[in-house]
Amino acid sequence: MRGTILTMGGGGFSMPEVHGREFSPLDAYLTRLSGKERPKICFIATASGDADSYHDKFLAAFAERADVRILSLFNKAPEEHALPISELEQILDQDIVYVGGGSTANLLALWRLHGLPALLEKAAAGGTILAGISAGANCWYEASSTDSFGPTAPLADGLGFLPGSFCPHYLGEEDRRETYVRFVGSGALPAGYAADDGVALLWRDGELVETVGERSDGVAYAVGRDGEVPLDVRRLDQGR
Template identity: 60%
Template structure:
């Protein structure tokens, strides 16, 4: 597990191009704006879905014309084949897709991605991800990688504490996460609903945003024998 990284991480609880009927997303627009580039280089890393071709295609279509979009396939899928993960050091954004957090972590460690991503972030690359792509940056998280929801305690540790995506969007996410934090099974952390995101700079949360109304982002802390939710101020993105 690595220490908290220097740089910017945008953690999406859900939403973005993958939950949009037409591929448009105010959160994805915001992500591109964070780079300060007119046509940023954005690499999609769909490891958690086993490099699902349809998922990667939706990404490419959503970012065509406004970014230099590419896909890193660690499963050697066609049409991309295998590329040296060092290409992530050349990106303005690394966008991590959803799927199995547990599988993502195993594959990434085998291919040396944790160190590469930490270096990229320190050099100014924005790290972003949805669902499993949110979970992976934290020390621990709530995951359905094993079927039923379960706590996972061996994340990358780029961000401190625990994470729970899809907080209200999926049944049982909230109750399970509150129970694990209350019991000390997971440390205090952050819960992010679908169509919302939380931006960190150098491991510190600096802004919560949403692309739909009433999508909460919360700090969840152990409180005696229970857990308390501390709502964060959420900014509704322009055009959302």
């Protein structure tokens, strides 16, 4: 597909313990990608059931840096920032759509019910940057490793905006690495990419163009049937 997508294994505003800064370097990088001094950013927290605390964290991080909206498919967004479900096409006017973590399976089911994937694909083709963390990263790929069903399991039902599969929290959660390598090795998942907490993969028009990180020891890998190949991770500096 055409467009720019940033997929984060973890970190960002929702995981301040990863970067230890007032404003996440990954989030700063994302806002710079828009080329706007004050971009329009819409947050979608479907995967968490639109948890109020998640909305609050997003607003605390971005309200002074961007024009913020929240799309809540559960009708739980603060009224002054809400993008109404009845006006989903406002997504096309956003500079960035930022998708939060939680349950990948639930996210995909609800998005499809509301017709959101086609709208997001159109937005990306028009220049809107798509981004997300954990489940919000998984969703863009053909398949992913997810704990949506309890134990970590393969999910071969992504949107397919990006090729192959994805695994977030690669070293940050105990069984992520072992299970993803096994899923890909067995053919349960197609070959793909794994990102540690605080690391993100930048895609343009379906091609991986850069891997960036907000911590000195962050890693990412291309994972195939024969195992892992490390990717070069560029360390981000918040001031750049």
